[in-house]
Amino acid sequence: NAGVTQTPKFQVLKTGQSMTLQCAQDMNHNSMYWYRQDPGMGLRLIYYSASEGTTDKGEVPNGYNVSRLNKREFSLRLESAAPSQTSVYFCASSMGHYTNEKLFFGSGTQLSVL
Amino acid sequence: GQQLNQSPQSMFIQEGEDVSMNCTSSSIFNTWLWYKQDPGEGPVLLIALYKAGELTSNGRLTAQFGITRKDSFLNISASIPSDVGIYFCAGWPNAGNNRKLIWGLGTSLAVNP
Secondary structure (H helix, E strand, C coil): CCCEEEECCEEEECCCCCEEEEEEECCCCCEEEEEEEECCCEEEEEEEECCCCCCEECCCCCCEEEEECCCCEEEEEECCCCHHHCEEEEEEEECCCCCCCCCEECCCEEEEEC | CCCCEEECCEEEEECCCCEEEEEECCCCEEEEEEEEECCCCCCEEEEEECCCCCEEEECCEEEEECCCCCEEEEEECCCCHHHCEEEEEEEEECCCCCCCCEECCCEEEEEEC
């Protein structure tokens, strides 16, 4: 009964380092999303993948890249981490990308960039 | 980006009290979603609303899709300590190709046992 699984749970990086956040869902969902959550700013969409083979920018895509590896997996890459990317990152999935969909979230990755 | 106006921003109540919170917008929405987030966890879906005027319950939680389609309300009856957390509203706007879920900034709920 895993749902959406994110790894790692915690990560500390130095400025300029790179890393990839992994996300996998086992609900046979078509759409997947990456959000960041910062105090006082709510949830902001970084990138999403409406279906396997497609990706689109959200509100705050700068400094990030994504890969929809297959239907189950959607990764988020920071090529050169900056302190402004210190945040909690959430992956989510939904059956489709329509205006009646429910999103299901992973438990998050807490990232600190020093 | 676009955001929903969620209020109140925070609440501190006594166990057993009822709680009300709401989300408003100047735009029309097709679907309203209410989530709860516990510390260190991701948001968990509580209730989904799909029609204007719809009233849906999930245990002690009741949510309503506003008649104007521009607002939604969440009520918690007889609060208990495990209701503590942040409650978020989210809505899918009725705006052509703008298919991005819009979020409120959350209502932080504290319950005094």
